[in-house]
Amino acid sequence: MKYILLFTALLCPFYALSQANYHKGSITITNDKVLIGYIDYHEWTINPESIHFKTSLDDKKSDIYYPASIQSFTVDGLDGYLSYKGSISMNKTNFPDLPVAKDTSSKEASFFLRMIVKGNNVALLSYTDGLKTRFFIQEKSEQPYELGFQRYYAGSNTDIKLDNRYLGQLADLIARYAQSNVGMLEKVQTTAYTEDDIEGIVNMINGTTKANRAKRTTDNGLSSLRFFAGAGFSVASSTFHREPNFENGSGTTTTPQVNFGLDIFTNPVVQKFLFRLEAGLSYINPVIKNQQALTTLSLLPYTLTSTYTYNQYNLRITPQFIYNLYNANSLKVYIDAGLIVNVSKYTNQSYVTFTTLSADYRITPATVNYPPYKLEDTWISYSFQSGVVFNKRIELFLNYMIPSSYLTYQGGYSLQTAYYNAGVHYFFGHH
Template identity: 30%
Template sequence: MKTLITILATLLCPILCVAQSNYREGYVIQNNGDTVKGYINVKEWDTNPQSISFKKSVADKGETKYTPLTVKSFTAGDYSYLAYIGHVSNNKNVFPDLDTYRDTTTRVDTVFLHELISGSKVSLYDKFQDNKRSFFYKEGNQLPVELIYYNYYEDGSTIRTLPVYISQVFELQKKYSGGDVRLTDFDRLNYRKDDLLKVFEKINGDGKRVHKSTGGHQFFAGLGGVVSQNRFVGDNQFITAGTVNSFSPRIHAGVDIFNNVVTKKLVLRTEVSFYYNKPTFAGADPIYTGAKNRQFYQFEQYNASITPQVVFSFYSTAAARIFASAGIGLNFSFYKNNRFYGDNNTTSYLNVPYKLERYWANFPLQLGAVIAKRYEVAFTYIPRAAYTNYVLFGVTSRVLGVNLRYHL
């Protein structure tokens, strides 16, 4: 297993060193209205991009940079962005980084707005830059208009709000939906993506939601196999037994949480797993100890683990994603047949077996790949950890494994 991990790491190193791009199939609409299909380098885009890299073919060595000045819009994977050159508000609105007064000034900005809804009547966009969240709406072929929200400190401590966006949304609702619409119907409309999505979907009726969020979650389940390399460390007669291997199947399931559904560059994973460990240690040869016979120590460990971990994708395309992960394994173990015995299963002169801890921790590392967004193969290495609490010696295990997971 160690050889396999070493070989895999050696093969992947060149890829991991150069794999800084994530080109996905998409297109740009140029200022003259022409649509150019190709591949766009999709990034995390926690803030709105100021430019994008475009290739007509993934194999092309060169790339074209597009900005809001040179294209009208672009689409890649689950992302759609609209070029915007116009006024944006200067006020801060994300607590606690607020202004100390109501800042009504604006500036001209050049940015790609993230499309949330492409509606037949009104479309909705968002923008996050400089720790400020803003939303825009666009009617037909008109220019986008910002939904205004003031949130500021008054007298140094009191927070005041002025939700101008409520009256803006109210006018849109009256214009396109008609009926008995009252301003008080929007009293609980917060300046949040989910709230605004619901209203704009209602206004459009047939409005198409591009995506509610760039993030999400995905459940998985799988099977694997592990070898536990058990060993005594410190001052103990069973040191001479060396490493004792124990093989076991491993079942596991969990959930991945990510902030970018396309690249999944950074994933928070929580996994629950179960495997067993059944080593038998042989003590020193009685010829050298003067004992009547060789002493043996064995136990059966059944181990359930909860492992929160961070998964980082070094390489990501539409076909495959290569990742490494690190986490902490929180183990709950129960034991059977914890005992000493002599040669030919005779009674041992050692009476009380060692106390093995029910709760202990280790630190798993993984290197793996996800194919076609569903099928994952990963190699696991868990450094040696003790599941005893003695001062002079310890019983430890190091774990190597192969895991197959299916992402639902």
């Protein structure tokens, strides 16, 4: 573990560097003037409060724009946001943290609304903060307004009431823009307050399909999946405890390993966070030795030597979460943590004790070969990893696997292995 911490400490200076991720885009300022340049685009799980803009990538400094100072901004092929000055609801809607009655509280300010659908009749937008996600409708070029939705307790924590005002608002839009579609009014009554459901209704109001959706990060040709394969080596330190405070021993094995898997990006453009599913094959054959100087009941000195050996063939399945501390196109520096499901097979298991008495006593030494212990075929462990990715193709990594026992419990006996892994991955595909 100390090597992983040291490696991570060495990478920390990268974190202090700029985390800019500029993409080509434009902003429309308040007098309808359009500025073409580059926008610092991030993985906005909540709507941005401001943006950084450069007219050229060579500019050392960027200009900061807030919702009150521009009309809108667009990151080409990725995202679009509209400035909105008005009120947003502040009632809680996420179960079980609900108000005990209707909550009509609101907040007045300027915000960036994310553009989901921009149609001939209406546009669908959203605003997400730490409280919840709200959906907005904009008719033509008019001021956007929020689709109302409330969920609250009425009398007890088991009696939940819904105020689906947004259903009436959508029905009113249908009456104005899509009277001929008689099936829509029935469909709208089963529309949930979710992006996919409301988007479907808005597309029908506009007479379009989902293919006409506003450009998002999933439409830019980049895949959300990335496959990789790699190899490396493993230094495994195995420790066996036969009885508490009586007989402890350890042995180290250095062996090659291979691994492969896939990465799933929450945002394939930004690539700040990702989920990794990795499989790896490894092998260890430790020789665990221990020597103790003891005496018999008659105070005769002797030495007890124990040797425990076995072969372990291990398949590791590791789901893990990765966070890029430094996240440029040509260089990424990350840390991750994961849970490991180990599937193991064992051969040549042997536990031998050898008693050596002092030469002065001429007593025949005794050798005892204990029967094999029950080792777990499936067991769980945990890992931490740091790494560097060069040009989106080559990854160098260090990994530490926390010791976990895989000896079936037998009154104080334990067998566990700590793994220190290092290696290289190669990434495939368009990412």
